[in-house]
Amino acid sequence: MTAVRPYVDRPVPDRERAESAAAEAAAAWGLTTPRFLRLGMNALFVCGDTVLRVGAATAPATASHELAAWLLANDIPTVHPAEGLACDLDGLAVTGWQLAREARRAVSWEQIGAIVRRVHDLPIDEVPSSYPLPDPTTFPWWQFDAMLDDAAEIDEVALDGLRSTVDRLAGWPDRVRQGTVLCHGDVHPGNVLMSSTGPLVVDWDLMCLANPAWDMAVLTVGPRWGRDETEYERFRRGYGPVSDAVLELAADLGRLRNVAATLLRVRAGRSDPVAAEEARRRLRYWRGDPDAPPWRAQ
Numbered sequence: 001m002t003a004v005r006p007y008v009d010r011p012v013p014d015r016e017r018a019e020s021a022a023a024e025a026a027a028a029w030g031l032t033t034p035r036f037l038r039l040g041m042n043a044l045f046v047c048g049d050t051v052l053r054v055g056a057a058t059a060p061a062t063a064s065h066e067l068a069a070w071l072l073a074n075d076i077p078t079v080h081p082a083e084g085l086a087c088d089l090d091g092l093a094v095t096g097w098q099l100a101r102e103a104r105r106a107v108s109w110e111q112i113g114a115i116v117r118r119v120h121d122l123p124i125d126e127v128p129s130s131y132p133l134p135d136p137t138t139f140p141w142w143q144f145d146a147m148l149d150d151a152a153e154i155d156e157v158a159l160d161g162l163r164s165t166v167d168r169l170a171g172w173p174d175r176v177r178q179g180t181v182l183c184h185g186d187v188h189p190g191n192v193l194m195s196s197t198g199p200l201v202v203d204w205d206l207m208c209l210a211n212p213a214w215d216m217a218v219l220t221v222g223p224r225w226g227r228d229e230t231e232y233e234r235f236r237r238g239y240g241p242v243s244d245a246v247l248e249l250a251a252d253l254g255r256l257r258n259v260a261a262t263l264l265r266v267r268a269g270r271s272d273p274v275a276a277e278e279a280r281r282r283l284r285y286w287r288g289d290p291d292a293p294p295w296r297a298q
Contacts (some may be wrong), residue, residue, distance in 0.1 A: 002222055005058045006134050006185065008205035011041050017090065018043035018054040025052065025094040041205065042113035050082050053098045055205070061086040061093035066164070067204060070128050076119055077200050079193075103196045103241055109231050111221075112197050113238025119183040119201075122214050128184065136185065136208040137173040142256070147263040154266060154283065162259050169252045176249070180209045188218045189227065190297065209242035213246045217253035224258060226294030259294070262286065 012018045015036075022034040022045045034045035034052055057064070057288035065081040072078065078118040085096025127133060136142065144166045150158065184191075185206030208214070216239075219232040236242070264283040269276030278296055285292040 004134055004138055005132060006061055006136075006139070006206045006208060007055050007064065007132055008055045009039055009139065012039065012043045012054060012056055015039050015043060018092065019045075021089040021092045021094050022052045024089055025085070025087055025096075029096065030088075030281075031096075033140035038071040046070050046099065047096075049099045050085065051099050052085075053095050053097060054092050056091065057093035059086075059093075059130055059132055061088050061095050063128065063132075064093070064095050064104055064204070066128040067131045067207070070120075070243065071204070074118075074122055076115060076122075077198060078204070079202055079234050085089075100195050100200060103194050105194055107189060107192050107194055108199055108238075109234035112187070112201065112239055113235040113240075115199065115201055115238075116184065116187060116215050116235075117239045119184055120215070121166075122182050124182050131207070133182075135177065135298070136175050136183075136206070136210050136214060139206075140261045141264055144256070144259060144263075148259070151263055151266055153270075156288075157288075158283040160261065161288060165255055165259055169256055172249075172252060172256060176211050176214060176253070179211050179246075180211070181212055183208050183210045183212070183214045185210075185214065186218070187215045197224065204253050211246065211249055212242065213249035213253055216250035217257055220251050220254035221258055224295060227298065258285075 019034070019036065025031070026034050026045075026047050031047035034047050037044040037046055037051075042053050045054070045161060047053040065086050068078055068081045072080065079100050079153050080098040082096035082098055087094050095096070110279075124133070132266055141147065148159070148166070154162070184201060184204060185208045186203060187201070191201065191203045193202055202290070215234070216232070219235050222231045223229045264278065265279040265282055269279040280292055280293050285295075
């Protein structure tokens, strides 16, 4: 039976709580005092050659280690788990990972395309049973009617731009459920790390069962985010042959991802001035402003 929720679908409740969990785990494991790296959906800390990841997971902490080990055994390059460093503390999953040092070179999108193709070819029934495999059409940020109804602060012109895109592509859930494969769920530059041995695909929190287009969508809209427009072309070369129907769905899902990304920034902007400023940038595009600037990742 398909799980409803992905491994992580909400941010860490607060940094202090994450820091406390990381410190407790590090002390128990004999690691150095954790040094804070960054806070997103998960909080990351470094202890020497070990990275600690703290998140509000929907499955046990050990599940992420089991998945990584399975991926590595199937020739999918990702970060290596630090054996034995996984525990659940105060409602948070704390896991240790071998520090992967980034190499100063550009991402090889051809290689990423080939890696994602291998992921899509993996046998679904062999995925570790501890790791959730949701239907991504159920993710909260893809519930566009509810998201739009909650966006009372958006002006009518921008709201019409957002709604028209959602209405035009209303049949997307049925299309996503056709020809499902194992998907990473969130293939974008922030989840690719170039190491000395080659590219690593990281952050499998949104792994899901979907049409292959799900993993191509975000790259179709790279220029809107100020990225090189050839990323997607290079990714496709590495990925290999794909049907026109998948390519069309990828483009449509890219547009819908931009809707979701805008509405999430609007929500975040209610309590975060930086997010509010980014939301204003994004809404210029939906108003049809020909001078709308590229969007920022945060």
